Structures are given as structure tokens and as C-alpha cells.
Amino acid sequence: MTEALIALTEEQVNQFRTEGYIVIKGLFSQEDIRTIEDTFEEMSHKAVPGYFEPDLSGETDDPLKRYPRVMHPHRFNETSKKYLLHKPVMDVLADLYGEEALAAQSMFYYKPPGSRGQALHQDNFYLQVEPGNCIAAWTAIDAANEENGSLLVVPKTSEHEISCPEIADSTESFTSHFVKPPKDQKAMPVIMDKGDVLFFNGNLIHGSYRNKTKDQFRRAFICHYANASATHISDHYRPLFRQDGTAVDLEINPDGGPCGVEFDMAYPH
Template identity: 75%
Template sequence: MEKQRNEQLEELRRRFEEDGYAIAKGVFGPEELAEIVRTFEEMSHRTIPGYFEPDFEAGKDDPLKRYPRVMHPHRFDATAKKYMLHPPVLEVLRALYGEEPLAAQSMFYYKPPGSRGQALHQDNFYLKVEPGNCIAAWTAVDPADEENGGLLVVPNTQSHEIVCPDEADAKESFTTHFVKPPAGAKPVPVVMEAGDVLFFNGNLIHGSYRNKTKDRFRRAFICHYANASAARIGQGYRPLYRADGTEVDLESNPDGGPCGVEFAYYGVH
């Protein structure tokens, strides 16, 4: 069993290095997914200032007003923190990093029917992990596909430099930034089953479709990590956490990156 697991991890590492991303199948089991669903369903009926602020009277014109994403739930919810530090996720991250991972961010997306997607972007534009890079672990809580707003990735852009983004199309994206893929590169859909986890490099250009369905949510639990040898990270992602839950406080990265100093303390994306 150990040999087989090591071979699986090596294959994930190979795909991650070649393509910039890799899917680990069935990382979360049915009981774990059910606990995540219960936790965030209960959370969706209350307001948590600074983390989750829904408009309970919102109409169908913008479903994301009623179901915005939850930011940093690990900071106030034990279940979110537990699954941000989920041992099978950390095991893959160790294989990808070649060292211990540090958990920096958690998010939960409800993505109800009819909601906009997210324009193509790069995660390390926001996290600013140095030296090294961030890695995302994107867990499908529901099956995710082209119809209900699954992810798009631009393969082999993990070596593409972090760039200052353009303005996104507000009719299709709930965020404002858009990164144009390099010449000849095109986004491809990532189809996932509930419980699968997509790991991807912080430079990889990625985004998501609009949810075109009338009755399917596309819920996702998303966490970002830094390598243990990193010294700096964006201000909004501190403190970080070791596998045992203890805190690590890296230096705040003052570098504004390709957009200049006004982006030095750009918040969570």
C-alpha cells in the first residue's frame, strides 16, 4: 500500500510540474463532504462581519449577493480549520513542495445557479509568497463541470511571470482582474467529482465559468498554502498554520509586484 501511495504521489508531482496543476481523486470522503456541507449551509443563514456578509433580500439579478464567498472561515470555524489542515491534502502538498506546507487561506464558494464566474487570474499576484510560491488546493464539494461553473485552467502557464492584470468583464466576472493568456495558450475546463482536489501552482492562469444551470450549486472549499521555507507573504494572509495547527507569522511582503507599490497590501482575492 505504501509503495502504491508513493507512486500515486509521484505521478501527481510529475503532472503538477509538467502542467502546473494535478487532480487528486476522492481525497474527501462522503462523511467529510457531508460535514463541510452542513457547516457552510448553517453559515449561509447568518452574517459574519468581515468574512461573510450576505444580502438576504437579494433578488435573482445577482445570486452572489445572497451567496457571496466566505473568506477565511478557518479563523472563526473549527471545521473549516480542520479541513484546511486535512492530512491527505497536506500529504500531497509535501510531495509537491518537497517540504512542509503552511496553510495561509481558506475560502468557501457557494456559486448558486445563474451566478457569474471569475475571470482568469494568478493567485500569487495576491499572496506574494517569497521565496517559493503558493499552491491552491481546490476541493469540489459538488460535481463541477462546464455547465455549473467549473474551473478553467491554462495549462503550462506555471512558469508565466506574474503580471499586472487588465480589467475584467463585469457582466461575466464577479472579480475585477483579468490576466490574458500568452499567445497560443487557451483555457481548458477541469471536470471534477465531489471530493476531488485540484492542486495548482500560484502562477498558473485560471478562472471559472458562469453557472449556467437553473438548479445546481457549484460549492467548493478552497485553501492556499505556502512552502515552509518562505520568508514573506501578503499582509492579508497572516498568520499561517503548521499541520498541527500552531501559528507561523511570516514577514509581510511589501513588494507591490508588477502593478507597483499601490498593490503592496492588496487584500485577499
């Protein structure tokens, strides 16, 4: 490697390049986790049109209607923007990219008891970062395991081309897209403790289990980034931000991807 690493070892960077993902233990302090918990607990009791629209009637049988994911909370909540640009995360990303990272998206998943998982998919199908790729930073706000719906990854699929998805099983997935893993490659669970962060490549095939518990949430703060040398991204992820909060407005990617321009690319991860 030609440049000095900031946060990782060469072994860790090589693992990311080979496997397509890496878990960094305890990257968020327990104080940071409590701040995020408190922020999204307060947020869960009110709607933010266009970003978070829970069914607060008390009449829904679908836990994900009461606790849907929050999209782009950094656009209206300063705590979310602070942790989107969290220096320990940005330092890891700089090592993985070999250059500065640009923050493109934030999300919060409550994943309440009994909720469906998410079918296997690839992130850069949606973000369309070019040249380069997106990287996700998936922070465990609760410990994640096979019972409460941990993330699933298909190792070594980071070099797998972006695929046009099939239709997912709506009884198990709350999203409609499914990418079939290559033959003889299987999804494996990623077991995480509170404060751990999973970083993974935008081509990596991944998804999540259903939350099979009756009393455990599996909350996660999830952000997506692009490399600073990228010139294009999907319109839904602009503007991007440097670590200092400066906005960066990449060009809109006009490429329809493997499904063509008529396919609905607007369904964010």
C-alpha cells in the same frame, strides 16, 4: 527525487511540475463532504461581518449577493480549520513542495445558479509568497462541469511570470482582474466529482465559467498554502498554520509586484 514521497507517485509530481496542476480523485471522503456541506449550509443563513456578508433581505437580483464567498472561515469556524489542515491534503502538498506546507487561507464558494464566474488570474499575485510559491487546493463539494461553472486552467502557465492584470468584464466576472493567457494557449475546463481536489501552482493562469444552470450550486472549499521555507507573504494571509495547528507568522512582503506598490493587492483570490 531525493526524498521519499508520502502520497503521490513521481509521475504525479512530474505532471504537476510540467502542467502546473493535478487532480487527485476522491481525496475527501463522502462523510467529510457531508460535514462541509452541513457547516456551510448553516453558515449561509447568517452574516459574519468581515468574512461573510450575504444580502438576506430577499430583494437582491444578484445571486452572488445572497451567496457571496466566505473569506477565511478557518478564523472563526473550527470545522473549516480542521479541513484547511486536512492530513490527506497536507500530505499531497508536502510531496509537491518537497517540504512541509503552511496553511495561509481558506474560502468557500457557493456559486449559486446564474452566478458570474471569475476572470482568469494568478494566485501568487495576491499571496506574494517568497521565496517559493503558493499552491491552491480546490475541493469540489459539488460535481463541477462546464454547465455549473467548473474551474478553467491554462496548462503549462505555471512558469509564466506574475502579470499585472487588466480590467475584467464585470458582466461575466465577479472580480475585477483579468490576466490574458500567452498567445496560442487556451483555458480548458477541469471536470471534477464530489471529493476530488485540484492542486495548482500560484503562477498558473486560471478562472471559472459562469454557472449557466437554473437549479445547481457549484460549491467549493478552497485553500491556499505556502512552502515552509518561505519567509514573506502578503499581510492579508497571516498568520499561517502548520498541520498541528501551530501558528507561523511570516514577514510581510513589501514588494508591490508587477503593478507597483500603489496597486490594490488586497483583493483575495
